[in-house]
Amino acid sequence: QKEVEQDPGPLSVPEGAIVSLNCTYSNSAFQYFMWYRQYSRKGPELLMYTYSSGNKEDGRFTAQVDKSSKYISLFIRDSQPSDSATYLCAMTSYNTDKLIFGTGTRLQVFP
Amino acid sequence: DADVTQTPRNRITKTGKRIMLECSQTKGHDRMYWYRQDPGLGLRLIYYSFDVKDINKGEISDGYSVSRQAQAKFSLSLESAIPNQTALYFCATSYRDSSTDTQYFGPGTRLTVL
Numbered sequence: 753q754k755e756v757e758q759d760p761g762p763l764s765v766p767e768g769a770i771v772s773l774n775c776t777y778s779n780s781a782f783q784y785f786m787w788y789r790q791y792s793r794k795g796p797e798l799l800m801y802t803y804s805s806g807n808k809e810d811g812r813f814t815a816q817v818d819k820s821s822k823y824i825s826l827f828i829r830d831s832q833p834s835d836s837a838t839y840l841c842a843m844t845s846y847n848t849d850k851l852i853f854g855t856g857t858r859l860q861v862f863p
Numbered sequence: 864d865a866d867v868t869q870t871p872r873n874r875i876t877k878t879g880k881r882i883m884l885e886c887s888q889t890k891g892h893d894r895m896y897w898y899r900q901d902p903g904l905g906l907r908l909i910y911y912s913f914d915v916k917d918i919n920k921g922e923i924s925d926g927y928s929v930s931r932q933a934q935a936k937f938s939l940s941l942e943s944a945i946p947n948q949t950a951l952y953f954c955a956t957s958y959r960d961s962s963t964d965t966q967y968f969g970p971g972t973r974l975t976v977l
Contacts, residue, residue, distance in 0.1 A: 758905075760903065786965070788968075793971070794970060795867075795955075795969050796953070796968045797967075798965055798967070801965060840905065840906070842966075850908055850911070851966060853905050853906040854905060855903060855904065856905055
């Protein structure tokens with residue numbers, strides 16, 4: 753079993769929809785949770801990060817962490833065609849040197 | 864100007880050839896990483912370095928070697944390339960602050976081994 757599981761999609765939604773992207777994980781030591789966005793033929797770029805449980809909002813994006821369920825989510829409100837990309841979750845704990853990535857979910861927002 | 868650059872951006876080579884991929888950064892970060900990305904497998908860590916004298920193996924280091932020539936430069940070598948090393952390769956950098964080990968990625972090198 754992988755440490756981090758992420759549905760690969762693709763997820764196809766109309767413009768304006770609310771998108772929910774999710775990851776589950778098995779290591780209860782993870783404390784730092786990130787979402788990266790990767791456009792086609794580009795490197796991943798950090799979109800959001802959160803520490804421990806709770807919500808964090810940045811514009812149309814909300815990151816949510818539920819440590820009791822070992823489940824993290826990224827919500828995109830009023831999705832736009834420019835949001836079409838692959839979204840990767842990543843996580844780590846303070847006593848490790850490495851990020852563990854999910855495999856990524858490909859999102860397509862059509863006009 | 865890009866903070867993390869990779870050269871070449873694309874490379875096609877033949878089985879058995881030696882290949883070097885280079886990464887440079889202007890972010891002033893002390894930590895650098897090499898990943899490969901394959902469809903369905905996500906990003907997998909090959910090697911990482913926390914400073915010039917510190918090199919560590921990642922999840923899939925067999926068949927690869929690295930060199931940290933300076934704080935800003937980290938190169939990845941394939942001594943004898945094989946077809947299953949065909950992948951997208953990313954360099955990343957980070958700094959260890961009090962909250963998280965946020966990594967910043969280069970644009971990637973698409974390597975094809977025939």
